[in-house]
Amino acid sequence: MAFESVDALQRTLAETVFQYAADRKKAAGRALGTLVEIITFYTLHTWNLRDHVVIERSVPEFANPEILHNVEFSLHPIQARHEVEISPLSLPLTAAKIKRHLPFLHETTVKSTQALSRDAVKRNATILVESETGPVIANVDTLSDSNCRLIVCELSTDPFAIFECKRVGVEEGMRKGPQTKEKAKHGAYVAPSVSSLQKVRLRNGQFQGVMEQPDGSFRTGLYDEVLREVIDSSSAVELAGFILTVGVVSNHGNWFTSDNRNKELRVLAQSYDWLLFLTDAGLSQFIDRLLLNPTPELEPAREAFLASYPRSSGTNRFTKVRMAVDADEALRSVLHGARSRG
Structure with a gap:
């Protein structure tokens, strides 16, 4: 349409x-x-x-660090990258659980946040800790019923x-x-x-x-x-x-x-x-395939969207920060496919 x-x-x-x-x-x-x-x-x-991405972060003005501006996405240089395998997997997957697999964080107090909730909602760019050199973030990379692979990155403070x-x-x-x-x-x-x-x-x-x-x-x-x-x-x-x-x-x-x-x-x-x-045609095509005339490959994303906007109170499962696992997989598959075709 x-x-x-x-x-x-x-x-x-x-x-x-x-x-x-x-x-x-x-x-x-x-x-x-x-x-x-x-x-x-x-x-x-x-x-x-x-x-590289940190979501909703305050960025200082150049040479004027007293004034900060909140931006949707800031991209930072990666100082170090770590792969973490967690098996067996027990939900929720908290920053404290991830910390046990990262020796460089053993003496650090991490945030009380979850990279993956009990109801299978992942948190994109989960900040584990804010260090003097920059944030340490975790992203769920692959997931099964019994194990989880995360990519943990030590980022520089200043974005590029x-x-x-x-x-x-x-x-x-x-x-x-x-x-x-x-x-x-x-x-x-x-x-x-x-x-x-x-x-x-x-x-x-x-x-x-x-x-x-x-x-x-x-x-x-x-x-x-x-x-x-x-x-x-x-x-x-x-x-x-x-x-x-x-x-x-x-x-x-x-x-x-x-x-x-x-x-x-x-x-x-x-x-x-x-x-x-984002052109009118491109945005309307995406929303048509997602919500109005849903395609099978985007059905998990549609369900997560509707669950986030119920008639009564609900839990967000479809935002840039919090995304249902199956919706995340669907969006990645569709957008990666669109890029390869384009």
Whole structure:
């Protein structure tokens, strides 16, 4: 089923999935935001970046550590990587149980968190401990009834990239409102403030890239050219303090066209280093296969989604942080398959 816009998709979700909610449209909108975050996380997974990811972490401004900004996903260099086999497996799989298999953590107090719950819900990028050099995270890699394999990574404190999700636009029946503007303003402030590579607008409207070197001199050039040079560099000196900023945007169909870009889009495009779009067609195809006309391979993910949005209170089993094991397997399989075909 094709939808002409995210508005139409949101209306359909409100009428078919969230018809019980007091504010069906708001419930559908929140679910769309969650889906964008999930798509982003599993896309990073297909790019073999899962073990670098920390979810919902505060990132300091460059050279101004007193001010922190929370971002959906930050990607950090891996200092050390450990494979842990736990057999026999006893649930819940807590940080304390994982610690027993990691000698370097024996003298450390770990967090009271679970990488895998008793009801088979995994926690993506479980933080076991925050050390002086950075977070130690665990991801469930493979799982059976009797054993579990985890990948535990010691990460550096400073990220090399951040990903933020922005489901923005002018919703049906509304004029351009404060929420859209605030999302754009937030991205416009955070993205340029966290990296050592700074933007300066020239009189001709172009952006100059400026990066202070350790000796106090400045490396400058057109921003996109300096950005490319830094990304391609293997110099630890050049990369120190550099953070690639990426915005992942799903837009309402009436937010902009190729000929008419609204101010908010221009603000985001000029703030992030890269701006990635989830098209209306791509997002609606995924949700159609997941919820509206479910395919067999995504049925476990659909069940986890519906269990997370019950008529009465329920437990989240379908978010970027907490994901049912069978739903996780389904999403990985489908998105890895889509990547190999694409």
